[in-house]
Amino acid sequence: MAAKRVLLKLSGESLSDGSSSISADSLLRTVNEIKSAVTCSKVQLAIVIGAGNIWRGACKFIERVTADKMGMLVTVMNSLALSDALAKAGMKSNLFSANGVSGFAENFNREKVIRCIEQGNTVIFAGGTGNPFFTTDTTAALRAAEIKADMLLKATQVDGVYSADPKKNKDAVKFNSLTFEEALDKHLKIMDYEAFSLCMQTNISITVFDFYKDGNLKKVLNGEKIGTTVEA
Ligand SMILES: Nc1ncnc2c1ncn2[C@@H]1O[C@H](COP(=O)(O)OP(=O)(O)OP(=O)(O)O)[C@@H](O)[C@H]1O
Ligand SMILES: O=c1ccn([C@@H]2O[C@H](COP(=O)(O)O)[C@@H](O)[C@H]2O)c(=O)[nH]1
Secondary structure: OOOOEEEEEEOHHHHOOOOOOOOHHHHHHHHHHHHHHHHOOOOEEEEEEOOOOOOOOOOOOOOHHHHHHHHHHHHHHHHHHHHHHHHHOOOOEEEEEOOOOOOOOEEOOHHHHHHHHHOOOEEEEEOOOOOOOOOHHHHHHHHHHHOOOOEEEEEEOOOOEEOOOOOOOOOOOEEOEEEHHHHHHOOOOOOOHHHHHHHHHHOOEEEEEEOOOOOHHHHHHOOOOOOEEEEO
């Protein structure tokens, strides 16, 4: 059976300890989780990391397009940190940057990306989509579609998709599974509309899970049912 190809969306917070935007301990933990999961699951892995540890593109003194450019640049910083830390851990990886966000990594080239993934390298996509008005969740859905991923994993701070944000609403109820239509109809804010919609069009399932419980990434990659899966 062909290896499963997985797009892992990490939040920027996976590199932060709360006081430091990029902390050595958090970076090391994230890399260890990835390394142990990949080593024992034989998946082909690609990663998109967000920027929420440093910047979310909204500020009343900065125009939206400028703020979005800043967000994309932060994803480059986070991706560079992750890429170096993976290399230090002995993992082979390749870093590609969205076209238009150049100079710090190789430009995105779909054919080359697929060759790297097929060789067993972990591929990191930096710079978002390269366009303002998008997010790294949408970037993850876009890159997942471009590399023909079998699934998108959203590694986050909550253990699945709820009827409302569980951090803000204690009565929120967790879903074990959902269809794309349900996720879109219910306006669930765990991912943005564009990301859900793109995954629906390309039939790529999304699993939302708690990345901060040690071993959870390994469990998902090994097919264990945790978190919430959104699918057709
Ligand atoms: N319906 C919902 N179910 C679960 N979580 C939800 C829901 N609505 C909103 N959330 C919130 O969405 C957050 C997911 O955001 P996450 O931490 O992954 O940030 P992100 O915006 O993807 O990170 P980054 O900006 O770094 O990419 C959760 O922490 C949760 O509080
Ligand atoms: O394609 C993209 C991706 C991201 N941005 C901007 O970057 C920030 C950070 O991304 P998060 O997904 O919120 O971590 C985002 O808020 C946008 O401002 C972008 O413009 N285009």
